Amino acid sequence: MSPWWAVATYVVALFTASGLIRLLDPTASTASPSWLWLAPALAAGITWLVGRRALAIMLPAPVSTRQVRAHTILGVGAAVVLLALVGIGLVLLGRDALAGAALGASVLPTVLLLVPLAFALELGWRGTLQPLLEPRIGRLWACLAVGVAWAAWRLEVDDAAGIVATLVTSVALSVLLGYLGTGSWWQRWITAGVVQALVSVGLVLVAGSARFEGAGSLVVAGASVVVAVVWLLMFRAAQRRRAARAASA
Numbered sequence: 001m002s003p004w005w006a007v008a009t010y011v012v013a014l015f016t017a018s019g020l021i022r023l024l025d026p027t028a029s030t031a032s033p034s035w036l037w038l039a040p041a042l043a044a045g046i047t048w049l050v051g052r053r054a055l056a057i058m059l060p061a062p063v064s065t066r067q068v069r070a071h072t073i074l075g076v077g078a079a080v081v082l083l084a085l086v087g088i089g090l091v092l093l094g095r096d097a098l099a100g101a102a103l104g105a106s107v108l109p110t111v112l113l114l115v116p117l118a119f120a121l122e123l124g125w126r127g128t129l130q131p132l133l134e135p136r137i138g139r140l141w142a143c144l145a146v147g148v149a150w151a152a153w154r155l156e157v158d159d160a161a162g163i164v165a166t167l168v169t170s171v172a173l174s175v176l177l178g179y180l181g182t183g184s185w186w187q188r189w190i191t192a193g194v195v196q197a198l199v200s201v202g203l204v205l206v207a208g209s210a211r212f213e214g215a216g217s218l219v220v221a222g223a224s225v226v227v228a229v230v231w232l233l234m235f236r237a238a239q240r241r242r243a244a245r246a247a248s249a
Contacts, residue, residue, distance in 0.1 A: 003136055010129055013047060015153070018153065022036070058135075062186075068182065075194060088225055090206070093215055118196040123189050126177050127186065129182075130146050131185050140175070143178035144171060145170030145176070148170070174233055176224070
């Protein structure tokens with residue numbers, strides 16, 4: 001199996017699984033915890049079953065635990081900054097910055113579901129599709145391609161603000177998570193899963209339903225772009241420093 005056949009298998013399996021889940025549960029949504037969040041993990045499993053021997057060669061090698069730990073900590077910091085920016089933006093709009101948290105125990109089932117579902121989500125996107133694309137088209141282009149595919153899968157709105165917010169948020173978070181992930185597929189999956197879980201739970205607590213609505217969704221998109229750009233610049237600066245040290249050694 002060639003890398004592009006593996007990518008095609010993943011995409012076809014993803015949208016097929018999503019379609020079947022929607023047939024079984026018409027209320028399932030990508031915007032809130034549902035069976036649909038398992039579709040990327042199912043697509044990853046199908047891709048692995050179809051071409052497991054080839055994938056063992058295609059997927060990247062692991063890196064040190066220390067490096068994965070450092071990137072995960074950076075990701076946790078990015079999630080905290082993103083949520084803080086969303087809260088500030090909502091306050092500036094005259095919204096409640098802790099709308100979800102104000103609901104108390106009623107939001108607990110959603111929070112508990114989001115954590116394992118976030119890891120299921122990232123098993124497909126950053127654990128499978130990103131490392132398949134990255135060696136072929138480069139990290140940045142792989143992040144952008146995964147972000148566009150993620151947005152197409154998530155899109156469930158027909159208003160202009162919702163479409164723009166979904167696309168921008170998906171691409172920005174894909175860049176952030178794609179650069180945070182390093183090493184083997186499972187190392188990338190762990191880092192991305194931790195950050196995705198924090199962001200998903202945090203947005204429920206900070207923004208509540210406002211994260212899907214007009215100006216609120218654009219606030220989330222704007223905060224995602226700011227954090228993605230800042231962290232991308234940080235990674236690029238670190239790469240230049242490592243290259244300079246290697247050249248002078």
